[in-house]
Structures are given as structure tokens and as C-alpha cells.
Amino acid sequence: MTASTPAAPPTTTPAPAVPRFEPALMRRKLTGTIFYGACLASIGVLLLALVFLLIDVFSRGLPWLDLDFVSGVPSRRPERAGILPALVGSFQVAMFVALFSFPIGVAAAIYLTEYARDNRFNRLLQTNISNLAGVPSIIYGILGLALFVRLLGLGPTSLAAGLTMTLLILPIVIVASIEALKAVPDAQREGAYALGATRWQMVRRSIFPAAAPGIMTGLILAMARAIGEAAPLLLIGASVFVTFLPNPIEGSYTVLPIQVYQWSSRPQADFQGISAAAIIVILALMLALNGLALIVRARLARHIHW
């Protein structure tokens, strides 16, 4: 290091001032190996946690899981209890969430990326939408209680729950959709414009199809979150004991996470068991939803030929 500094003044002609390299190849390779090991260990921790969780849940819940459990209604006696009302309730909420959050979320994202001018207000808007994704879900419960249950008079129904969950996941849907739309190169926009496309035609025929798989992925992940949430629904009146199939717009309802919560808080070991069984059902539901996402994504991607 000291040798290289005085060599600076270019007094002599081309040849001299050969920089000296210290390759230290072994040390550089070792650093790489250590980092690789750290990454592998991180994945290991994650996998281990998952495996333990699955083993625990399955070992407790599997003995209780049978067709009667899935098709039965809750009961005071664990051996006769079932989860059909909660399952149907979860489905209803999920349907409402999909129905509302997809059009609103995607339209908002299209507005922000394709229509809104790039000014301070719109940047502020985007930042705040991202922030909304980090608001604790219980807050959305309070909002849903005030807005949908009371003000709009929907009462404690799965419709109100679906609307509340829509608010909860809209930021996620919007942010994911914005990312998917922004990932489409501007050259695609120019290509469409150069052929005489209007802005709407450009969005509809060029940008949206290209972004659709990414948008779908975001939507499905958001849906999974909505199905797994319990906290906001506790506030907006999801009942804990429903022995009939819920009517989406009238009367009480419950959802799977609430059912799990209710059973797991009981002292009897058998209730812990059926609680674990219900968790297995939720996991299966999530898996099915993700599978659906893969299929939809693949179908949409069939029309896209990157």
C-alpha cells in the first residue's frame, strides 16, 4: 500500500507503476462459503419451525379429523363437534373479499400507475397505501364495526366481515398490482401508443394482460391473509357458537380462525384436539387456494408469451 502512493506522478513513460494485486483468493472464497452457510442455516430454521408445527398439529388433530367433523356442527361434546358452519362462513367471507377487493384494488392500481400524474400528491397517496398495509388488523375491526356493522346497518354478518376484510387487504392488493404493472416495460406502452392505441386500449390490451399473472398472485396471497385473520372479526361480531349455516346478509356467522380460537381456549384436552383438526382444515384450504392461484396464473400466462 505504501509503495503505490509515490508512484502517482507520471514522470516516466507508459511502462511502470504496476499496481500490485493481493488476490487473497482463499480468504475471498471462505467469505463466500460462510455466507452460503448462513443462508442455508436460515432456510433450515424456517423449515424446522414449519416441520415442528405440522407434526404438532397433525399428531393432535388427525385423530379427530373425519368426514363427520367437516360436515358437522359445533357441539358441547368434542366427539360430536364439527366445523361446517365455520367452513361455510369462511367461504362466504372469502367470496365477498374476492368480489370487492379485486375490482377496487386493481382499478386503483391502474389509476395510480397509468393515469395519475407523477406529482407530490400522488406519491404521498402511494406511500400511504403502502403504510396502510402495515396497520394492525384490529384497527380495521374497529373501522368495520363503526362503518359496516353500525353505520350501514349490516349487522354482524359475513357480508360486513367480507367488507372489513376487503379494507384490510386492499392495500396489499393495490401494492402488489402496482408492482406488477410497473414491471411491464415502458417500451410496451410506447409500442401500443405507436400503433394508434388510446390510453384505455393500451392498458386493456397491452399492459393489463402482461401484468395479470403478477396481479393474480398478489390477490391470492391477500385472500389467504383474509381467510386466516381472526382479530378484526372478533370485534365485528363473529359468533363463537354457530350451529347452523350462516346467511350472508342476516343473522350470525363464524369463520374457521374464530372457531379455532374458541376451542383452543377451552381447558379440556379433547377440545385442543378438535382445534388442531380445524387448523388442518384451514391449512388444506390455504393449500387449495394457492393451488388455484397457480392454475389461474398458468391460464393467464398462456396468453402471455414473454
Added chain:
Amino acid sequence: MSTQLEEVPTGQVAPDGPSPTIRIAPFPAAPDPGAAATAGAAAAAPDYVVELQDVSCYYGAFRAVRNVDIQVARNAITALIGPSGCGKSTLLRTINRMNDLVPSYRSEGRILLDGQDLFDRSVDPVAVRRRVGMVFQKPNPFPKTVFDNVAFGPRINGYKGDIHELVERSLRRAALWDDVKDKLRQSGMSLSGGQQQRLCIARTIAVDPEVILMDEPCSALDPRSTLQIEELMAELRREYTIVIVTHNMQQAARASDTTVFMTMGEDRAGFVVETGPTAQIFTNPRNQLTEDYVSGRFG
């Protein structure tokens, strides 16, 4: 041929030499009447599809191009050459009002397409872009099939005829049909770079434009594909009018009929130095700046 020379040479260059770095001076009437008069006198003979009259382009307060007059002859290839940043692409993207999409952009002057001012309030840029097509620097096929790429423009413009026939005809005209006739259902993105660019040309001619603008269409291509595009341009010239921006002077020399040399002044605003038949620009330029550039001493 020589009729296209009047507007520029000394009159435009001289004011730049002393560099009157005027920012927001519209240069209202001073150079214009003369240029318009000579253009009017000359217009009788050759057939101009596009005429740029005293066009200046601005990005916000920055003037990127100033007081440009260019006449584009029908069924000919006009090449815009000049150093990087002299506003060639800006000018090109002004002709089909593509730059209207840039928020801070605005332009002055007149661009006549078949005598109609494209800047007129009654003119819809969307309609302009169908009549003045554009091929970009980097091939940008849509992530759709080869067929759908070509059919895109006709479909959005409400084409009523036989779309299959039109797609085939466009691909044939773009000298791509033999390459892709068995791959019409494959992705346009799966083609080679040169094929992608010819696909983009096929896509452009499918909406039957009058003028095709090409913004350095070969800069991302290998020499072989470049040659194919140049041969294609020579072929297309029979039916279309082509304006091409190129950094490749050999390309301008080989492939164009008329060459417009642009450079920029000290205020970084691009302007036209010299316009003339390509052979003359490259062998016997009238302006020293042009000579320095085409002989490789500058730029």
C-alpha cells in the same frame, strides 16, 4: 434534389457560432418568413409528405431542439444524423406526437402531414400515430404470439377486413413471412433480435401508415440483421415514406436518399446544420461542421 437545401446552410448556423444563448426567445418571425417563402416556392416540384416548419422542442424550460425546418419527400428515406443528444430522437418522436406522453414536453412551430398541421388543436395524437408509425431502438414486440403482435394494431383500429390475410401480407412485406409462417402461434419474444425488429416493422405497416419513423432501428442488432433491415427499408420505400434516426453513418450513407445533419449549440439545443442528397452530404458537404462530423473528426 437540391431543392431541399435552401432552408439551412449559412442562415441557421451563423447565429449559433456566436452562441446567443437565449433561453425563452421564441425567435418569432425573423428566420421564418424567408424559410416559408422558399419552401413555398419549392413545394411545387417535389412531393413532400411531412414538412417541419420552425419546430422547437422543449422539456420544461430546456430547449432540446430549435427552429428546425425539414422537408420529407414521399417514398424516400430521410436520415437524421448527428452526435448524441442533439435532439434527433426528440424531433422524430415529435412527428408522431409520441413525446406528448412526456409530461414536461411541449413543442412549437408546425409539422404538416399532407398539408395538415399536426399540432392543431383539432388533431388527435392517437389518430396521428396510426398515420405515422414508429419502430423503436430496441425491438419491443408485445408478449403475445407473432400473429397477435401483427394483428394488434388493426384490431384496436377497428379493422373490418380479413385479419389473417392482413397479417400474412404485413409479414410478407416485412420479409418475415418465410421465417415465421410455421411459428405464428409462438411468442413474438421467442424470435431473434433481427426477426423481432422485422416483426415490429410488420406490426407497424399492418395499420397502413403513410410515414414510418425509425429510431435507430438497428442499434441493437448484429451486422447481418442490420443489412436485412436496410434491404427491407429499400423495399418499403416504394410504398411508404421513411424517416430514420441513426448513429451509424455508413447506414445513413448506404440506405438513405436524403440526409439531415443536426448538431447542438452551446445551449445544448439541437439544430439542423445541413440538409441534402445523401451522396452530397457525405462527399461534398457545404458546411464545415458537417464535414467534420461525416469525416469522423467530431462526434
